[in-house]
Each structure stands twice: as C-alpha cells, then as structure tokens.
Amino acid sequence: MTAPLRIGVAGLGTVGAGVLRILQTHGPLIAARAGRSIEVVAVSARDRSRDRGVPLEAYAWESDPVALARHPDIDVIVELMGGHEGAAKDALEAAIASGKDVVTANKALLAHHGQALALAAEEAGRVIRFEAAVAGGIPVIKALTEGMAGNQMTRVMGVMNGTCNYILTRMESAGLPYEEVFEEARQLGYLEADPRLDVDGIDAGHKLSLLASIAFGTQVDFDHVDLEGIGSITIEDIRRAADMGFRIKLLGVAQMTGRGLEQRMQPCLVPATSPLGQLQGGTNMVVLEGDAVGQIVLRGPGAGAGPTASAVLSDLVDIARGNRLPTFGQPAMTLTRARPAQAAVPAPYYLRLQLVDKPGALAKVARVLGDSGISIDRMRQYGHEDGTAPVLIVTHKTTRIALDEAMAAFPATAVVAGDPVALRIEAV
Template identity: 55%
Template sequence: MSRPLSVGVAGLGTVGAGVLKVLRDNAGLISARAGRPIAVTAVSSRDRHKDRGVPVTGLRWYEDPVALVADPGVDVIVETIGGSEGPARALVEAALAAGKPVVTANKALLALHGRKLAQLAEAHNAPLAFEAAVAGGIPAIKAVREGLAGNDIRRVAGILNGTCNYILTEMRLRGLQFAEVLAEAQKLGYAEADPSFDIDGVDAAHKLAILAALAFNRPVDFSELHVEGIRDVSAVDIEMAAALGFRIKLLGIATRTEAGVSARVHPCMVPLDAPIAHVEGVFNAVVAEGDAVGRVVLQGRGAGAGPTASAVVADLVDIARGRTTPVWGASADALSAAPARPMSSHRGAYYLRLMVVDRPGVVADVTAVLRDAKISMESLLQRGRAPGEAVPVVMTTHECEEAAMQAAIRRLSGLDAVLEKPALIRIETL
C-alpha cells in the first residue's frame, strides 16, 4: 500500500473536529477506498486546550493556519475555518499558489472568490475540492459536475438551507409566527445567535452560486443572484398556501436558456404533488434537470458535523486516488460566457396577499391595477367579513413578467384601502 496521505486541518470547530473523528473511526474502510491511509498530522486552531470530543495530542500545532502550507509533512490542506475573508482566504490562496491540494467546506469563500481560486488552482495544477460546501452530506457537487457530465443541464434548484426549511415546516405544523419559531430554532441550535445569513437567504445564495457555476460550466459570480429571505412569510401565508394546494419553501433556482442564465433565491409556493414540497425540517434537497437523464432529486442532511465531515473525507479519498477535475467542470478557456439575466425578466405565476379595509369596491380597485399591468388573475380568496376592519385578500395569477408584477405592487401599495406592504410569493412547479 502507498504511503499515507498526510492532512493538515485548519479550524477545529464542529466540522474540523468531525473530520478528525470520521477519519479515525472509519480509518480501515477509508484506507481501503483511498488505496492508502489518510491521516491528520497537523492542525491549526486558536485554542489548544479546548475539549473538542476528539484527541489532538501528537499532532503538529500551528497558531497561524497559513503556516500549515509550509509544513513539508502536509500533503493536503483542509480548510474548515469559514468566512469569505481573513485567515480562510489567505490559507486557501497560499496553498493553491504552493501547488498543494485544498479541500474546503467554505461556500462563502467559493461564491465570492471562486473565479480567482479556480484560476490559481489551474495555474498551479492544485486540486480544489469542495463537496462539503453545498448541502452537507448530500453528494450534490459530484452529482452535478461528474455524475451528470454527459447532460446539457438546463436547471438546478433546491432547498439549500436547513434553518429556513425548519422554520417554515414548524410554522406550518404548529400555526406559529416566524419570530416565535426563529427563537425556538436558536434555542435548539438550528439557528445562529445572528441568523441573518440563513433567514435572509445569503447562505442559500452562496450554495446556489456554486451549483449554477457547476451546472452551466460558467465562472461563479455571486453578484448576479437575486436574493430574498423568509422574514416576511407570515402564518397567514402558510395557511393560505395550504388552502390553495401549496407549501412554502425557500428555494434556490438557476436556469439556463438561449437568452442567458438566471439565478435567484426566494420563498416559493410549490404544489403538494412536487417531491420537494415534502422535504421537511432541517433536511436539504437538490434537483437537477438534464436533457438525457431527466430530473434527478437528491435529499439528505445539509449540515452538522457528521454529514459535512463525510463530504470532506470523500474529497480526501479522491485526492488520495489522484482523481481530480477542473473546479467548475471545465478548464478556464472552455467555460461558458453566457450572460446573466436580470430578475425583472423572470416569467412565472404569483401568489399575492393584500391586507385591505373591508369595504365595497376594494377588490374592484385591486383587479383594475392588475388589469392595467396586463396581469391575469387565476383565483381569488377572501375569507370572512369584517366591515371597516382589515381582512386578507389573496390572489394567484397566471404567468406574467416580474417587471409587470413589481410595477403592479407599487401601485397597489399606494391604494388607501391597502394597509400594509403586499405579500408576494412566486409559484414554482419543480
């Protein structure tokens, strides 16, 4: 058997410690699959004395993670520090520039700096692997980049953030408001003390940017994404969705057409007969559509020590075997230059909820605005009567253009009978 692959791990938080544990617990199995042992020999973390649930005695220890790169006994760098800047970026750039393979779980780093990192990796013939950056233990990266390599992929989408999926699931099952479920999720450890990256859609957008680059063999560009979160989804919307035969999910959706590529993250209403409607709690799902294979759906745990470490180790096995592939699926000179399409050009159906004063003529005023915007209404729900008080009016539309809908929303917001900002959720039939 070949000599062991020597690994330096930077960052010994949940994921880094999980990598050490998986490599030790499954050492024999991993060695057989990798063709040689894989052993962590050096680490970098700020606190040498913290109990991480896994022994670190006997490992070479560096205060500065970049110093791992200069260690001649380290063959490959595993970056689990996190963050798009600072030590994580410095470490990955230094390792690639030195020609050392890198395995990372850092979706923010890849989404924001993936173009430069891919250029570094190609220039120095250094593998950059990142299976753990998207959907945790689900092998989404390999499925899209390698498993579907023979397909013309036109769409990739999914539930890419377990925190948001958990919140929306609990809101539906228990009839609670967003703020109540968020507070519970924080107590349970499903949401951070500052949950903005999750609930505002940024985390899901980082992952979608990576998936879109892989699916369409195109350089990653986070600035092209349209991003909305779930703060404005109310218990009323959850209830109305059920009445209309939908469930609300935060989805990331990237589509390629002859006109270019669109990529967007926002709450969606999906029909109850769609498989993705039944992905609940903290689970993630990835859907890819290829011309030869049709629709492929992958589902599983998208976060946590075990699932994420599993994905990191899978990348290490590939490196041990010498299996590498270009970062975005093709060399830089073969990548697509397809233009980005703005959100205003999106076409689809919509759910629209207005809180209005219950008085004669209000619905007529609303439908007149939609008519003037050339938006065709498919259904209308108005439950109960409360003359002179606020009541919800819910409509769904036929397919129309986003720009027209946004113009209609601005006019509807100006009606004196409309008491708050209209709620708009796009309808998607995945």
C-alpha cells in the same frame, strides 16, 4: 499509489473533529476504498486547550493555518475555518502556492473568490474540492459535476439552508410567528453567529452561485444572486398558501435564459405534495435538471458534524484515488462570464391583499391586474374583519416586472389596505 495521502486540517470545530473521528475509526475501511491510507499529519485551530472529544496527540500542531498550509509533509489542506476573507483565504492561497490540493467546506470564500482560486489552483496543477460546501452530506457537487456531465443543464434548484427550512416548517406546525421561532432557533444553536447569513438567504445564495457555475459553465457570480430572506414571511401567508395547496420554502433557483443567467434565492410557493413541498425541518434538497436525464432529486442532511465530515471524506478519497478535476467541472479559464438576468423567467404568483369592504372593490383589483397583462388563475376571498377582507389570488404566468407595476397601481384604487404580499410559485 501505496504512499499514504498526508493531510493537514485547519479548523477544529464540530466538522473538523468529525473528520478526525472518521479517519480514526474507519482507517482500514477508507484505505481499502481509496487504495492508500489517509494520514493526518498536522492540525491547526485557534484554541489548543479546548476538548474536542477526539485525541489530537498524534498530530503536529500549527497555531498558524498559513504555516500549516506550507507544511512540507502535507499533500492536502482541509480548510474548515470558514469566513470569506482573512485566515481561510490566506491559508488556501498559501496551500495552492506551495503545491497542495485543497478540500474546503467554505461556501462564502468560494462564492466570493472561487474564480481566482480555481485559476490559481489549475495553474499550479492542484485541485480544490468542496463537496461539503453545498448541502452538507448530500453528494450534490459530485452528482452535478460528474454524474450529469453528459447533460446540458436546464435548471438547478434547492432548499439549501436547513435553518430557514426549520423555521418555516416550525412556524407552520406550531402556528408560531416568525420572531418566536427565530428566537427558538437561536437558542437551539441553529443560527450562524450572524443570523442574517441564514435568514437573509446569503448562505444559501453562496451555495446556489457555486451550483450555477458548474451547471452552466460560468464564473461564480454571487453578486448577481437575487437575494430575498424569510424575515417577512408571516404565519398567515403560510396558512393561506396551505389553503391553496402550497408550502413556502426558501428556494434557490438558477437557470440559463435567453437574456442571461438568472439566480434567485427567495421564498417561493411549491406544491405541498411535491418532494420540495414535503421537505420538513433541517433537511436539504437539491433538484438537478438536465436535457438528457430529466429531473434528479437529492435529499439529505444539510449540516452537522457527521454529514459534513462525510462530504469532506468523499473529496479526500477522490484525491487519494487520483480523481482530479477542475474546481467547477471545466478549466476555470474556459468558464464564461454570464450576463446576469433578473426576473427573466415568468411564473405564476401568489398574491395576498387586504381588500377594503366597498362595492366593486374586487373588480378594481382585477382591473389593475388586467391592465398589467396579468390574468387570474384562482381567487379566494375570506370573510371581512375590521372592515377589510383577505383576498388570495393565484395568477397565471407573469413577470415580476408586470406584477410590480400592478402592485404600484393598487394604492390609487383606494380599496387595498396595507402592503400586498407577492410570492413566486415555482414549478417543481
């Protein structure tokens, strides 16, 4: 095991440069830990002339990532290009076909093609590692795949898009509307080139689908992640939720139910005093629940050059040490196709509606809820403005189906103005 591990890095954005920087500054430290040195043989990126703040002279340059992936003197390809089709996918497939291990930060690619890639890698006797793809610097893939390997997992959840959490906490702390904070985030460079990846929950949904696969031994199934973004969250709901002791988070939850695998990525209310409720700004948090261990909470930076490079290095050191395991923790051919379940797990809900100022209005709303089998845990009515009054309701546990039925019946009462807001309250 004294031969160096030879790597090629495809993609030299901030993370790629971060990986090179760590290898350049911590070479002896990493060699001591890995039992061998990790040597960069070649790199690849679109623009050769750009200054990336790290010297590149020592590395061969491949303008084509697929050529890099086929380079004969490389053991591991580190793929940091991103994108779920095109060059990244081609490079990964070429790397596996030419007998290389793969380390990637590409959640989109794995969410869409993880099963096929894992099968190909395992057939070729190669590994695909992706610690950097989920929750940045937090070693959550390792914690789940290895640290909790003795557990039947019961639920995994997390706040895994720092930009959304930044927007929501900033709306609360500055009292600003969504649109304004969204614009701020754009100017700060926090948003993806296509911001829907962030605010529609797609990026976080990719991550959730990867965690669900490992946790439940199922094939990645991003298509059945129930996605709901944060675009409709108002400063009013953030404040009203706070009045009731909650914070609103874009929370991903995956759990195996009697009816199948439920995967949700949606704005939820969580108790303001809980670890998830306390999470501010761009920090990520993942909660792993298993039958033996109970609840493990991991918190850390979800993005950025240093944290993401740290996760890439964790995978590289593992490969250098000879720690090899199937992509999703068990052989891809043994992963089952889970039946997708939607809205299977009941929960309490937060409801906000504008009640018209008429006698008996509240009773009518309560009756509609009761007719759908929904009972009320707590209710708060505020003063009237312009002929309507905000009413907040926290229900007892109910299903989304029952709730939608009740909401569909509100208009007929003629006492509910506008569209009511309904948000799930997740027990954390």
